[in-house]
Amino acid sequence: xxxxxxxxxxxxxxxxxxxxxxxxxxxxxxxxxxxxxxxxxxxxxxxxxxxxxxxxxxxxxxxxxxxxxxxxxxxxxxxxxxxxxxxxxxxxxxxxxxxxxxxxxxxxxxxxxxxxxxxxxxxxxxxxxxxxxxxxxxxxxxxxxxxxxxxxxxxxxxxxxxxxxxxxxxxxxxxxxxxxxxxxxxxxxxxxxxxxxxxxxxxxxxxxxxxxxxxxx
Amino acid sequence: xxxxxxxxxxxxxxxxxxxxxxxxxxxxxxxxxxxxxxxxxxxxxxxxxxxxxxxxxxxxxxxxxxxxxxxxxxxxxxxxxxxxxxxxxxxxxxxxxxxxxxxxxxxxxxxxxxxxxxxxxxxxxxxxxxxxxxxxxxxxxxxxxxxxxxxxxxxxxxxxxxxxxxxxxxxxxxxxxxxxxxxxxxxxxxxxxxxxxxxxxxxxxxxxxxxxxxxxxxxx
Numbered sequence: 001x002x003x004x005x006x007x008x009x010x011x012x013x014x015x016x017x018x019x020x021x022x023x024x025x026x027x028x029x030x031x032x033x034x035x036x037x038x039x040x041x042x043x044x045x046x047x048x049x050x051x052x053x054x055x056x057x058x059x060x061x062x063x064x065x066x067x068x069x070x071x072x073x074x075x076x077x078x079x080x081x082x083x084x085x086x087x088x089x090x091x092x093x094x095x096x097x098x099x100x101x102x103x104x105x106x107x108x109x110x111x112x113x114x115x116x117x118x119x120x121x122x123x124x125x126x127x128x129x130x131x132x133x134x135x136x137x138x139x140x141x142x143x144x145x146x147x148x149x150x151x152x153x154x155x156x157x158x159x160x161x162x163x164x165x166x167x168x169x170x171x172x173x174x175x176x177x178x179x180x181x182x183x184x185x186x187x188x189x190x191x192x193x194x195x196x197x198x199x200x201x202x203x204x205x206x207x208x209x210x211x212x213x214x215x216x217x
Numbered sequence: 218x219x220x221x222x223x224x225x226x227x228x229x230x231x232x233x234x235x236x237x238x239x240x241x242x243x244x245x246x247x248x249x250x251x252x253x254x255x256x257x258x259x260x261x262x263x264x265x266x267x268x269x270x271x272x273x274x275x276x277x278x279x280x281x282x283x284x285x286x287x288x289x290x291x292x293x294x295x296x297x298x299x300x301x302x303x304x305x306x307x308x309x310x311x312x313x314x315x316x317x318x319x320x321x322x323x324x325x326x327x328x329x330x331x332x333x334x335x336x337x338x339x340x341x342x343x344x345x346x347x348x349x350x351x352x353x354x355x356x357x358x359x360x361x362x363x364x365x366x367x368x369x370x371x372x373x374x375x376x377x378x379x380x381x382x383x384x385x386x387x388x389x390x391x392x393x394x395x396x397x398x399x400x401x402x403x404x405x406x407x408x409x410x411x412x413x414x415x416x417x418x419x420x421x422x423x424x425x426x427x428x429x430x431x432x433x434x435x436x437x
Contacts, residue, residue: 153360174402175402176406176411
């Protein structure tokens with residue numbers, strides 16, 4: 001079964017003024033679509049891998065389970081497809097952005113001291129990722145929350161990740177995610193992001209992660 | 218030691234010409250107006266790219282080497298190692314962009330490659346057109362941020378296409394940079410959005426082959 005581009009859960013302009021409609025249109029319809037197309041093309045010769053599903057494909061990145069001649073394409077495009085599918089869901093219209101569940105808030109306080117400190121560390125990871133990549137908040141093997149960043153379309157589910165985390169919240173810091181509106185001002189984009197976080201989804205992701213499951217896409 | 222007695226950022230200028238002779242970086246001027254490379258590259262991109270992106274690499278590089286000098290002075294190896302990433306990113310960014318600005322010229326002043334440069338390109342790629350296609354394909358294929366290069370190989374005496382990630386300079390591959398094309402999204406996104414191949418087609422209009430030839434002559 002071929003992978004398909006998931007529909008956005010909101011209109012292109014729903015995240016305004018924090019993420020502009022044109023960026024959402026190109027980011028979803030062009031960039032994410034390209035990851036889906038490239039992934040499907042690469043897996044054409046290996047249909048059994050298509051049946052694995054996107055989560056398991058990502059988990060197998062960096063292992064022998066992915067044939068060598070498609071390893072890089074699968075890492076970049078399998079990563080890109082999972083990352084963006086996850087990303088659209090953890091954002092929502094600013095008027096809809098509530099707050100973390102009590103459980104998530106307690107876990108944040110336990111791991112970082114406070115939400116503010118967590119945000120500072122997340123912002124630092126996002127701003128400090130040189131070149132293209134993502135910042136992540138996720139549940140570590142020991143059950144506590146951790147923050148990391150990954151290059152390009154890598155994610156913490158993959159075998160190649162520096163730090164294994166079950167992602168709960170993530171932010172795309174490729175320039176295509178913010179350049180039309182923010183140009184070089186990545187820190188401004190990162191600060192704006194907090195206005196559109198879908199805390200309901202993030203809290204659900206946390207519940208799943210605590211139970212050992214990656215977030216539902 | 219005189220250095221240890223100096224405190225505060227005001228000392229940075231002193232350090233630049235002071236005891237250790239730290240060679241801080243400075244933003245080079247362009248030899249053309251921001252708008253002079255249109256329509257291949259817009260004035261808006263050129264201004265942001267030069268004044269903001271390149272300047273940021275310089276600012277961060279200068280800060281990093283100042284801290285590195287302090288750490289070195291104290292023999293703090295851990296701190297020196299921790300700074301190496303910042304020096305590579307930002308120093309590489311400064312080196313790469315300084316080359317890039319000279320590799321570009323307004324299209325009305327651009328002349329085709331000739332002489333030894335053309336000979337070496339044709340020796341490897343059969344024709345200029347074939348070279349451009351191969352270069353564009355390599356640069357289009359860079360995952361994430363990076364650069365496409367035409368480099369000179371001192372060992373073989375020939376030229377070759379290569380790519381580097383992020384701001385890694387071409388020296389990391391043992392080649393001398395002759396022509397570099399920035400494929401970070403900031404280099405083209407405002408004009409070309411996701412269509413990097415269109416940027417790579419257009420940029421040939423503004424390549425300064427004279428400069429590329431000068432770099433080849435200097436490398437030999």
